[in-house]
Each structure stands twice: as C-alpha cells, then as structure tokens.
Amino acid sequence: MQIFKEKEALKRTLNTLRSEGNIIGLVPTMGALHEGHFSLVKEALRSSDQVVVSIFVNPTQFDNPEDLDKYPRTLEKDLELLKKAHEDLIIFTPNAVELYGERVTSEHFNFEGLEKVMEGRFRNGHFDGVGTVIKLLFSIIEPHKAFFGEKDYQQLQIIRKLTERQQLPVEIIGCPILREDSGLARSSRNERLSKVHREKAAFIYQTLLKTREMFGTKSAEYVTRWVENQFQNYPFLKLEYFEIANTKTLKKINRKRKGNQYRAFIAAYADDIRLIDNMPLNN
Template sequence: MQIFKEKEALKSTLNGLRSDGKIIGLVPTMGALHEGHFSLVKEALQTCDRVVVSIFVNPTQFDNPKDLEKYPRTLEKDLELLQQAREDLIVFVPNASELYGPTVTSEHFNFEGLESVMEGKFRSGHFDGVGTVIKLLFSIVEPHKAFFGEKDYQQLQIIRKLTEKLELPVEIVGCPILREDSGLARSSRNERLSKQHREKAAFIYQTLLKSKELFGTKSAEYITRWVEEQFRNDPFLKLEYFEIANTKTLKKINRKRKGNQYRAFIAAYADDVRLIDNMPLNN
C-alpha cells in the first residue's frame, strides 16, 4: 500500500499509471472507516485498475465547530484496515494546508438550487465546503471514476452537478446504502452513539420503510404529518426534518406525478449526534 501526504508526489505516481493506460478510481472519505466505506472501495476495485482512498476531515463543510471537533479521527486504525483490504491501494492523507494552501476557505458554488434544500437549509455553507474539497481532490487525482454512497444522496447529486458545470471528465458512481443489522445506515457518527441510542436510532430506518409502504396510497403531506407525529412520541430521537422530494431536483413535492421518481429524506438527532438517511419510494 502506498501512502501519500503530499499532492505532487501523488500526482507524479498517478500520471505514470495513467500513461500506462490504467483506470484510476477515487473514494473520498473523512476517515473513521467502516463497512460502508469498504463497500465503496470494493465497488471501485471491480471497475478500476488502481484505487485512491483519500482521508481528510474537511473543515470547510462543518457549520458547527463542535461537530468538527468531535468528528472521530482514527487514522492509524484506518490505514491498518485499508492494508488488510487490498495491498495495492493508494492512500492520500493530506493536511489542510497541503490541500487548500495557506488559506483554508470555501469557494462559492451555484448548484442550481440543489444546495438550498434539506441539508443546505440546516447547514449553512456545507455544500460550498463539499464542492470545494471535491474540486481540489479531482484536480489532484484526476480520477476516471469517483465513488460516493447514497446515504448522502443530496451530496451525491450536488457532486454530479459540480462535474457537469465544470465539465470534468469524471464518472460519478453512486453506491447503495450499507446498513447495520438493525437497519441503521452505517456512518462514522454511529461510533459516537451510546449503546442505547444506537439501538433506538434504528427507528429512523423503520420510519422510512413505513413511509415507503404508505407512499402507495397516501399523499406526501399525509406521510410527512405521520412521521412528525411518530417522532414527537419518541423520547430518544428528535426530528430535524422529513421531506419527500423529487429524486433529480430534490424539490419537495406537493403531489405525486406519474413518471417521476421520489425519495424520502430524514435528519434526526440521537442525543447530540446528528444522523441522516433516505430511501427511494417508487423505484
């Protein structure tokens, strides 16, 4: 396994691989790796000759300084797990100044409204930070393909829009949500949950499943009210938002229209840990 901290050394190695006709895949992560991340790595290894895994806790996408401070950092363990997974992985572990330069700040993007709903509504500047770091990573790695999990579905759609607007020759591959046995979507944040809250957080998945069932016969407004009522009665979880939105535009729907695809999106707190999830409703 090759580990790079400096972007110029990484670029030199990747240029050599590209000149040999190798297909380069990129799996961007913020570390604290779990099975969800490794499912992305596995997917990348199936279609690419060499895979770069980046590990960087990106400060510009955190609107809450305490959230950034508490984000789990387990680099030594992450590297051991990656080594066990595949010996020929390439790992990029830059610090902020190496990636951003002397000024760690976000570029502003217009994602045509994708950034202003749901997560964007509750996390000021979040998607500018995401767009900035992904643009930087793409410029360094120049991957043929990049792999992202559908748990962060809004982020996935925004990265697709980023590559479209910047006309980047990168194929964005969305990978299915990997879940714990309880149904809870795998996330690095799950490690911050108490045992009790981790068990109770499975209610998020159960609510999404019921919403999908109701979607066949009930309106989006009815389902939203039902979900809000379920969370009002739950002593362990606090709902931040629940929305049913068009899969492409991410706009909240008033009524279902034939031929459109819809997803349910949810964000909730288990104690002080913020969890998100989503589910297709009519796939």
C-alpha cells in the same frame, strides 16, 4: 499499499499509472472508516485498475466548530483496515494546508438550487465546502471514476452537478446504502452513539420502511404528518426534518406525478449526534 501526504508526489505516481492506460478510481472519505466505506472501495476495485482512497476531515464543510472537533479521527486504524482490504491501494492523507494552501476557505458554487434544500437549509455553507474539497481532490488525482454512498444522497446529486457545471471528466458512481443489522445506516458518527441510542436509532430506518409502504396509497402531505407525529411520540430521537422530494431536483413535492421518482429524506438527533438517512419510494 502506498501512502502519500504530499500532492506532488501523488500526482507523479498517478501520472505514470495513467500513461500506462490504468483506470483510476477515487473513494473520498473523512476517515473513521466502516463497512460502508469498504463497500465503496470494493466497488471501485471492481471497475478500476488503481484505487485511491483519500482520508481528510474537511474543515470547510462544518458549520459547527464543535462538530468538527468531535469528528472521529482514527487514521492508524483506518490504514490497517485498508491494508487488509487490498494491498495495492493508494492512500492520500493530506493536511489542510497541503490541500488548500495557506487560505483554508470555500469557493462559492451555484448548484442550481440543489444546495438550498434539506441539508443546505440547516448547514450553512456545507455544500460550498463539499464542492471545494471535491474539486481540489479531482484536480490533484484526476480520477476517471469517483465513488460515493447514497446515504449522503443530496451530496451525491450535488457532486454530479459540480462535474456537469465545471465540465470535469469524472464519472460519478453512486453506491447503495450499507446498513447495520438493525437497519441503521452505517456512518462514522454511529461510533459516538451510546449503546441505547444506537439501538433506538434504528427507528429511523423503520419509519422509512413504513413511509415507502404508505406512499403507494397516501399523499405526500399525509405521510409527512404521520412521520412528524411518530417522532413527537418517540423520546429517543429529535426530528430535524423529513421531506419527500423529487429524486433529480430534490424539490419537496406537494403531489405525486406519474413518471417521476421520489425519495424520502430524514435528519434526526440522537442526543447531540446528527443522523441522516434516505430511501427511494418508487422505482
């Protein structure tokens, strides 16, 4: 396993590998690695000759400084786990100045409205930060493929739009959500949950399952009201939003239309810890 903190040294190594015909796969992470991340690494290993895992807590995608401060940082443990996962991984662990230069700030992007809904409504500037760091990583690593989890489905669609609008030669591959035994979507934030909240947060998954079941016979408006009522009567979680949206445009729907695909999106707080999840509602 090779570990790089400096981008120029990493670029030299990757240029050599690329010149030898190797397919480079990238798994961008913010560390605090869990089984969800390793499922992305496994998928990358299956379809790439060389996999790069980046570990970088990106400050520009946090609109809440306290959330950034509390974000778990477990680099030594992460490196040990990655070494066990595959001995030939390349790890990129830059600091903010190495990645951004002296001015750690976001570029502004037009994602054709994808950035204005759901997470974009509640996290000011979040997707500009995501777009900026991904564009920087792509410019340094120049991967042929990049792997992202569907738990952050809105982010996945935005990164696809980024590569389209910026004409970046990277194949974006979405990977299924990995869940804990309870159904709770795996997330680095789960480690901050109390035992009780971690158990009770499975309510999010249970609600999504019921939503999918109801969506076959009930209207989107009816299902949305039902979800909101369920959370009002559940003392362990506070619902921030629930939306049923078109899978491609992420626009909230008023009525179902034949031939369209829909997905349910949810964000809720367990104490002060924000959790998100989503689920396809039709094929």
